[in-house]
Amino acid sequence: xxxxxxxxxxxxxxxxxxxxxxxxxxxxxxxxxxxxxxxxxxxxxxxxxxxxxxxxxxxxxxxxxxxxxxxxxxxxxxxxxxxxxxxxxxxxxxxxxxxxxxxxxxxxxxxxxxxxxxxxxxxxxxxxxxxxxxxxxxxxxxxxxxxxxxxxxxxxxxxxxxxxxxxxxxxxxxxxxxxxxxxxxxxxxxxxxxxxxxxxxxxxxxxxxxxxxxxxxxxxxxxxxxxxxxxxxxxxxxxxxxxxxxxxxxxxxxxxxxxxxxxxxxxxxxxxxxxxxxxxxxxxxxxxxxxxxxxxxxxxxxxxxxxxxxxxxxxxxxxxxxxxxxxxxxxxxxxxxxxxxxxxxxxxx
Amino acid sequence: xxxxxxxxxxxxxxxxxxxxxxxxxxxxxxxxxxxxxxxxxxxxxxxxxxxxxxxxxxxxxxxxxxxxxxxxxxxxxxxxxxxxxxxxxxxxxxxxxxxxxxxxxxxxxxxxxxxxxxxxxxxxxxxxxxxxxxxxxxxxxxxxxxxxxxxxxxxxxxxxxxxxxxxxxxxxxxxxxxxxxxxxxxxxxxxxxxxxxxxxxxxxxxxxxxxxxxxxxxxxxxxxxxxxxxxxxxxxxxxxxxxxxxxxxxxxxxxxxxxxxxxxxxxxxxxxxxxxxxxxxxxxxxxxxxxxxxxxxxxxxxxxxxxxxxxxxxxxxxxxxxxxxxxxxxxxxxxxxxxxxxxxxxxxx
Numbered sequence: 001x002x003x004x005x006x007x008x009x010x011x012x013x014x015x016x017x018x019x020x021x022x023x024x025x026x027x028x029x030x031x032x033x034x035x036x037x038x039x040x041x042x043x044x045x046x047x048x049x050x051x052x053x054x055x056x057x058x059x060x061x062x063x064x065x066x067x068x069x070x071x072x073x074x075x076x077x078x079x080x081x082x083x084x085x086x087x088x089x090x091x092x093x094x095x096x097x098x099x100x101x102x103x104x105x106x107x108x109x110x111x112x113x114x115x116x117x118x119x120x121x122x123x124x125x126x127x128x129x130x131x132x133x134x135x136x137x138x139x140x141x142x143x144x145x146x147x148x149x150x151x152x153x154x155x156x157x158x159x160x161x162x163x164x165x166x167x168x169x170x171x172x173x174x175x176x177x178x179x180x181x182x183x184x185x186x187x188x189x190x191x192x193x194x195x196x197x198x199x200x201x202x203x204x205x206x207x208x209x210x211x212x213x214x215x216x217x218x219x220x221x222x223x224x225x226x227x228x229x230x231x232x233x234x235x236x237x238x239x240x241x242x243x244x245x246x247x248x249x250x251x252x253x254x255x256x257x258x259x260x261x262x263x264x265x266x267x268x269x270x271x272x273x274x275x276x277x278x279x280x281x282x283x284x285x286x287x288x289x290x291x292x293x294x295x296x297x298x299x300x301x302x303x304x305x306x307x308x309x310x311x312x313x314x315x316x317x318x319x320x321x322x323x324x325x326x327x328x329x330x331x332x333x334x335x336x337x338x339x340x341x342x343x344x345x346x347x348x349x
Numbered sequence: 350x351x352x353x354x355x356x357x358x359x360x361x362x363x364x365x366x367x368x369x370x371x372x373x374x375x376x377x378x379x380x381x382x383x384x385x386x387x388x389x390x391x392x393x394x395x396x397x398x399x400x401x402x403x404x405x406x407x408x409x410x411x412x413x414x415x416x417x418x419x420x421x422x423x424x425x426x427x428x429x430x431x432x433x434x435x436x437x438x439x440x441x442x443x444x445x446x447x448x449x450x451x452x453x454x455x456x457x458x459x460x461x462x463x464x465x466x467x468x469x470x471x472x473x474x475x476x477x478x479x480x481x482x483x484x485x486x487x488x489x490x491x492x493x494x495x496x497x498x499x500x501x502x503x504x505x506x507x508x509x510x511x512x513x514x515x516x517x518x519x520x521x522x523x524x525x526x527x528x529x530x531x532x533x534x535x536x537x538x539x540x541x542x543x544x545x546x547x548x549x550x551x552x553x554x555x556x557x558x559x560x561x562x563x564x565x566x567x568x569x570x571x572x573x574x575x576x577x578x579x580x581x582x583x584x585x586x587x588x589x590x591x592x593x594x595x596x597x598x599x600x601x602x603x604x605x606x607x608x609x610x611x612x613x614x615x616x617x618x619x620x621x622x623x624x625x626x627x628x629x630x631x632x633x634x635x636x637x638x639x640x641x642x643x644x645x646x647x648x649x650x651x652x653x654x655x656x657x658x659x660x661x662x663x664x665x666x667x668x669x670x671x672x673x674x675x676x677x678x679x680x681x682x683x684x685x686x687x688x689x690x691x692x693x694x695x696x697x698x
Contacts, residue, residue: 077626081430082460084626111431112463116625139595152642154651159642167587169594178590180583212648228576234529234656237642238516241527245518245634246488246620248627253634256641271595276465277426277433278597285594285602292605293501293508293586299561302503307583 007330008322009347015040017345018052021333024340025059027069031094035124038093042125043323045311049190050125053329056336058091058122066261067091067121073098076118077247081110084247087120089263095120096129096142096266103140103270104133111275116242118249118265122146123164127181127308129268130168134177137283139271142166145243146264147255150185151223153233156212158223160184160236160252163243167307170273172287180307184232184239186225192218243267322347356679357671358696364389366694367401370682373689374408376418380443384473387442391474392672394660398539399474402678405685407440407471415610416440416470422447425467426596430459433596436469438612444469445478445491445615452489452619453482460624465591467598467614471495472513476530476657478617479517483526486632488620491515494592495613496604499534500572502582505561507572509533509585509601512592516656519622521636529656533581533588535574541567592616671696 009017018036023029035058043051061067071090078084083102087095099117106113123129123144133140143165152159162185168177187206195202196218204214207221215221226232237252243265244251251262273279296304318324330348337344358366367385372378384407392400410416420439427433432451436444448466455462472478472493482489492514501508511534517526536555544551545567553563556570564570575581586601592614593600600611622628645653667673679697686693 077624078460079621079624080459080461082620082624110429110459111427112429112461114461114620139591151648152645152653154647154653155642155645156648156651157645159645159653167591169587169590180587182580182583186577208648227580228535230654230656231531231576234531235514237638237656238518238529240638241518241635242488242516242620245638246622246625246627246631248625248630248634250634250638253638253641256644271431271463271591272428273595275426275428275431276595276597278595281597282595285597285599286590289586289589289594289599289602292602293504295605296501296504296506296508298503299500299505299557302505304501304503304508305579307579307586 007325007327007348009325009345010322011040011044011319013345013347014043014052014323017333017342017348018055020342021055021336021340022058024342025055025069025336026062027091031069031071031091034093034097035091038124038128040323041128044315044318045125045127046314046318047125047311048326048329049188052325052333054122054124056332059336061121066263073117075102081106081112081114083113083115085115085117087117090120092121092123092264092266096123096126096268099266099268100129100133100140100270103268104136104138107138107270107272111272113270115268116247116265117268118244118247120264120266123264123266125181126164126166126266127168127179127311130166130181131177131179133268133270134168134170134179137170137273139273140166140168141269142267143239143243144264144266145240145251147251147262149224150233150236151208151212151225153226153230159256160226160233160240162224163236163239165239169286170283171290172284176312178286178290178307179311181311184227184236186227186232189224192221192224356674356676356697358674358694359671360389360393360668362694362696363392363401363672366682366691366697367404369691370404370685370689371407373691374404374418374685375411376440380418380420380440383442383446384440387473387477389672390477393664393667394474394476395663395667396474396660397675397678398537401674401682403471403473405681408685410470422466424451430455430461430463432462432464434464434466436466438468438470441470441472441613441615445472445475445617448615448617449478449482449489449619452617453485453487456487456619456621460621462619464617465596465614466617467593467596469613469615472613472615474530475513475515475615476517476528476660479515479530480526480528482617482619483517483519483528486519486622488622489515489517490618491616492588492592493613493615494589494600496600496611498573499582499585500557500561500574502575502579508605509575509582509589511573512585512588514584514588518635519632520639521633525661527635527639527656528660530660533576533585535576535581538573541570541573
C-alpha cells in the first residue's frame with residue numbers, strides 16, 4: 001500500500017488524528033490536545049523519535065496505570081519566584097505546560113520564575129516548552145529528569161538519565177526564537193536504531209554492550225554513553241538534584257536501589273528581559289550574535305549551524321510539504337485506530 | 350635551589366603572599382584579599398592553571414588598564430529576584446563575590462536570586478563562588494562568559510568562549526557541598542600544555558592546528574575543540590546570550606566583529622531549598638543520591654567518581670601537607686615580588 005514518495009500528512013491533520021487516538025485511549029480532551037501538539041511539534045522538526053510514534057506506548061501506559069490521563073496538576077509548594085507543582089502522573093506535556101505557564105507568570109512579577117513539576121510522565125521533546133516562552137518574548141530554560149538511562153562515567157551500568165536541556169530566546173524575528181536543545185548522552189538513541197536498521201557500525205564512544213565494553217555493533221548495544229564522559233554524567237547528576245531531590249521526589253536514588261519505575265520531574269525557568277535592563281535591544285542583540293556566528297569561516301568540510309537551525313528548516317519545509325511518516329509508524333497508528341474505533345486519515349492509508 | 354620533594358607552602362601562607370603581591374601590584378586591599386582567596390582555592394583543589402601562577406598576568410593587566418584594581422561594583426538594573434551589577438572592570442573574584450552575595454540575599458527573599466555581573470575581568474575558578482552559596486545551605490549555579498576561545502563546531506576559527514559552568518549543592522556533611530564544575534571545551538588547556546611539556550601526543554578531538562585540522566601534536570595546537578561538538582558550542586552560545594546579550598554587554602558579537610578584548614560577564618543563581626518544600630530533607634537527599642552513585646559497579650578499569658570528588662580529596666590532602674608549587678611558578682612569583690618590594694616566603698626560596 002506504499003504510496004509513491006511515501007506517506008505524507010499535513011501537520012494539522014496529523015495533530016487531529018493524534019488527539020483523537022489519545023482521547024480514545026483515555027486521555028481527557030485537553031490532555032489529548034496538549035500531548036498531540038507536542039508530538040506533532042517534534043515531527044515537524046524532524047525528531048521522529050519523539051513524535052506520533054509514541055502514541056501506542058502512551059495509550060499502553062494508561063492501561064498499565066503509569067499515566068493518569070485525567071490527572072489534575074496542583075501547586076504543592078513555592079515562595080516568591082518559585083513554585084512546585086505535583087502532576088499526579090499527568091501526561092508530560094500537560095505537566096510541562098502547567099509549569100511553563102506558572103514560570104512565565106512568575107517571571108513577569110519577579111523577573112525570574114522557577115517552576116518544578118514532580119511526578120509527571122514522559123515529557124517528550126522539551127524544546128516546545130522553551131519555545132513557547134521565548135515566543136512570548138522571555139528567556140526559557142527547561143530540564144527534565146527520569147530513571148537511569150545512561151552509563152555513569154566509570155561505571156558498568158546505567159546510573160543517570162540522559163536529561164534533556166533546552167534553552168530558548170527571542171530573536172528579531174517574532175516567529176523564530178533560537179532554540180538550543182540537547183541531551184547529556186553521547187548520541188540520540190534514534191541514531192543507534194538507524195545504524196542498526198541500515199546494517200552500519202557505530203563509532204566507539206556511543207554505547208556499550210552487555211559486558212560494559214564500548215561497541216561498534218548497534219545490535220549489541222545495551223546502553224548509551226554520556227557526552228564528554230564525566231561532564232555528561234556530572235551535568236545529569238546535578239539536573240537530578242535540581243529537578244528531583246530538591247522537590248522531595250528523587251528518581252535515581254529510588255530506581256538504583258530497587259529498580260522501580262520512578263516517573264519523571266521537570267523544571268521550567270523563565271526570565272523577563274525587562275528585569276535585566278536591556279529588554280528592547282535584546283531580541284536584536286540575539287540576532288546580531290547569530291549573524292556573527294553565521295559569518296564564521298567554515299572548516300574544511302564543515303557547516304556552521306546555529307542551535308535549532310536544522311529543526312527550524314525542517315519545520316518550515318514540513319509546514320508546506322506535509323510531514324512524512326514511516327510506513328511502519330503509520331501502520332502501528334492505524335492498528336491502534338482500528339482497535340479504538342478512530343477513523344484513519346485518508347493520507348495515511 | 351630545588352628542595353628535596355619540591356617546594357611546598359601552607360595555604361594560609363600562600364594566600365598571604367598572593368594578597369601582598371596583588372596589593373603591591375595596585376589592587377585595593379579587599380580586592381587583593383578576595384582574589385588571593387580564589388587563587389589559593391584553585392591551588393588547594395589541584396587546579397594549578399587557575400591558581401597563583403595567574404598573579405603576574407593580573408598585575409600586568411592592571412598596568413595595561415585591563416583590570417581596574419580599585420573598581421567599585423554597582424547595581425545598574427534589576428527587579429524582584431533579578432539584579433544586574435556593573436563591575437567597572439573589577440577583578441573577577443570581586444565581581445563574582447558581589448554577584449554571589451546579591452543572589453544569596455535575593456534567594457532568601459524570593460526563593461531564587463538571579464544576578465548577572467557585567468564588565469568584569471577574569472573570573473578564575475568559578476567553583477568557589479558556587480561552593481560559598483552551597484556552604485550557606487542554598488543551591489548555586491554559576492556561569493561566565495568571555496571572548497572567543499574555542500572553535501565553533503563546523504567553523505575554522507574560534508567563535509565562542511569555553512564558558513565555565515558550576516553547580517554546587519549542600520550535602521549531609523556541612524563542610525562538604527557537592528561541586529560540579531565544567532567548561533564547554535573538549536579538554537582543559539592545561540592538559541595540552543602538560544602533553545607538550547612531556548613530549549606526548551594528544552588524542553584527536555582535543556584541538557586543531559593553524560589550518561583548522563584536528564591535530565595530535567600539542568606544539569601545533571592553535572585552538573581547542575568543543576566538548577561533544579555542537580552540544581559544547583550550542584551551550585556556550587546560550588550562556589553568552591544569558592550572561593552578555595541579556596544585560597546589553599555582548600562579548601562575542603563585538604570581539605568577532607573587530608577583534609577587541611571585550612572583558613567578561615558572569616551569572617550567579619541561588620535557590621533557597623526552603624522555597625521548594627523539602628528543605629530539611631534536601632542535604633541528606635543529596636548524600637543519599639551520592640551514595641547510590643558510588644555503589645554502582647565500576648566498569649573494567651573504570652572508577653566511579655562524584656562531581657568534585659577529586660578536587661575535594663586534593664584539598665583535604667593539601668590542607669595537611671601544604672600546596673606544592675612548580676619551581677617555575679615560584680620563580681616567576683619571586684621575580685615579581687622582588688620588583689614590587691614584597692618579601693618572598695622562606696618556603697618558596
